[in-house]
Ligand SMILES: Nc1ncnc2c1ncn2[C@@H]1O[C@H](COP(=O)(O)OP(=O)(O)OP(=O)(O)O)[C@@H](O)[C@H]1O
């Protein structure tokens with residue numbers, strides 16, 4: 001397997017409580033992975049550690065072909081390395097149009113003055129259109145983001161993350177507050193995105209997880225309790241005891 005992220009023996013305690021306990025697993029470079037587990041299992045804390053928001057007490061987080069350690073890097077630096085994170089509350093600029101939001105989010109490899117060039121501008125608009133297409137907002141490019149529905153704002157936020165071209169996208173509970181139709185569209189966006197990058201999704205909605213059709217890691221008390229297909233992990237008695245049978 002072509003490993004993009006390797007978490008190895010990671011632990012973190014808050015006031016003596018071990019939220020993450022000797023956690024180890026790997027994510028491949030173009031893989032969809034779902035993480036499930038009971039409240040307080042450490043799912044969000046895992047994302048906090050990978051993005052540099054929380055420093056672990058022990059363990060390693062290795063990144064990319066060269067196995068660079070992400071520990072000790074700032075949050076901004078980790079983001080530049082290609083780790084994108086979707087927070088639950090959308091952070092789109094409500095007064096700006098969908099197109100403006102996506103334009104601002106574009107990862108620009110050119111120098112600061114090239115924005116003045118007509119062709120560079122057209123390239124950017126074409127890229128924005130492609131991202132809008134990918135998130136299903138191609139018809140809403142000129143609408144103010146504040147007018148979008150909750151689901152559409154979430155998709156725009158995902159589009160803005162994709163516009164930064166991350167190699168790993170971390171998504172925490174994307175289906176929360178969405179209608180069934182919005183959930184289905186969200187799965188489609190994430191499945192498409194995972195064809196060219198790693199996507200890690202934390203979600204409690206099992207229907208949503210089933211549609212992702214991917215390997216599932218079950219966390220419990222800060223460690224991996226089970227891993228495999230959804231059918232495999234949901235047949236695991238320990239998983240039923242601590243999570244599904246609640
Ligand atoms: N910054 C922090 N300070 C103190 N305790 C924390 C902190 N972050 C997380 N915890 C604790 O660590 C444990 C794991 O929390 P975490 O938010 O990672 O769980 P989770 O699996 O995301 O749960 P949920 O499904 O409810 O979102 C919880 O007991 C939580 O209270």
Ligand SMILES: [Mg+2]
Nearest residue numbers: 043044045172
């Ligand atoms: Mg959480």
